[in-house]
Amino acid sequence: APMRDPYTISGPRVLLSTPSYDWERVGWAVNEGPEVLHRNGKTFVVYSASGGTTPDYALGLLTNTTGNLLDPKAWTKSPVPVFSQYKGPEGGVYTPGHNGFFRSPDGTEDWIVYHGKEKPEHTWGGRLARAQRFTWGADDAPIFGHPVPSGVPLAVPSGEGGARAITGPGKGTGLQARYFGKKDLTDPKVTRLDPSINFHWKFDAPASSLPTDGFSARWRGQVQPRYSETYTFHTYADDGVRVWVDGKLLIDDWADHPAAANRGAIALQAGRRYDIRIDYFDNLRDARLLLAWSSPRQPFEVIPRSQLYPPAAAAPARRPAPANTKPAARPKPKVSRR
Ligand SMILES: [Ca+2]
Ligand SMILES: [Ca+2]
Known part of the structure; x- marks a missing residue:
């Protein structure tokens, strides 16, 4: 619908998408959770399709290149999902969808945040919040790749405080x-x-x-x-x-x-x-x-x-180690032992 301001529509609503493909109709016929991306004059709507408990919940893509956002015929739907369940040697991700987007703190990277499950069970439970970087194709459309399984290391978003969380080798001497x-x-x-x-x-x-x-x-x-x-x-x-x-x-x-x-x-x-x-x-x-x-x-x-x-010269220890050096009468260690 046209909008008078960011929270008030000022004209009739227009239907842009219905669940028309089989992959939008697993469990229930659903199109929901639309999120918008803009790039080089093009507008994309990324939406979630199929039943939200099924492993087949996935993201679809609508593309508008004319700028006439209220003309349903100006939108093209991708015939296949652009982000869907994945199973690989490092693990699986199921039910990926209902996403949002954000930029890295320094503005150089685009990221998707979404929910997904580690098992292909038909439940609402088990959905975890996940995030990963995405890129762009020559046609300006987003390229999401596949959902990355739990436990696979990812670099933090560029410019995040944690970007310093990795340092090169030190200059220690022993x-x-x-x-x-x-x-x-x-x-x-x-x-x-x-x-x-x-x-x-x-x-x-x-x-x-x-x-x-x-x-x-x-x-x-x-x-x-x-x-x-x-x-x-x-x-x-x-x-x-x-x-x-x-x-x-x-x-x-x-x-x-x-x-x-x-x-x-x-x-x-x-x-x-x-x-x-x-x-x-x-x-x-x-x-x-x-x-x-x-x-x-x-x-x-x-x-x-x-x-x-070696010990820092002069600087007093912030939290000095206990001075106890006597071996007698210490409780048994609580650390685990292999
Ligand atoms: Ca000895
Ligand atoms: Ca010994």
Whole structure:
């Protein structure tokens, strides 16, 4: 209908589309949820078709190139849906539709937001809000591709604060290490910079001034993640180990045992440096310690030198790690163990 203002029609309504194709009539015959796109003088109406509980709910496209928006004959309907259910090796998306559009914060990208389900069930439930980027064809029509299944990583919209959520490799040089002649972090013998923590000393000592059994070590400095997300820190230690990140005790396994894996998780921001501290001791025989990390985008790896820094000079720790170094009387660690 013609409109006097954005919320008042001023003339008779005109019917532009009815469910005419089979793919618009699965479950129920439906055309609904129209959303408009403009590009180079052309107008597009993207609408949702078929029953909203069916896996076949899909988006259709009407195109107007004349600018006469109230003439039904000026609109051409795509004979096939332009966005519909998808099943691939990485998963499936069903019932995609009832969408909206938005631009990336810097105005360079076009995005569709829509609902879709992970299973082809005939229910209203299970619909999840989803968003992905779309592009444009030479004929100015939108190209949506297929709905992207859950769990497939997408870059954030260009210019979003999170665009800095990925940083390149850091410029770290490693952690400050102090090795002690006794297993309770006393009797300091050696101070040095360790580029990363991936040691298997076997039945030997880390340095000639240290004993082969009953020594300990403490690493201090900062760790710098490359992604803004929850990181899991992993250790593999013989014997005991504790790890603090940003003052939070993530791994607490201060006990004698053969090599054991531990882990603990914390949410981190890309590019920020967080205080990290690792305490370790060897009681008898074999001695080893590995410190790794993983996150949704960070494959499991020994934390590399580039992301580890010696303690910040002078600047006091924002949240200092607890001073507790006594091994006795600590509750059993709550971290999971593999
Ligand atoms: Ca040992
Ligand atoms: Ca030993």
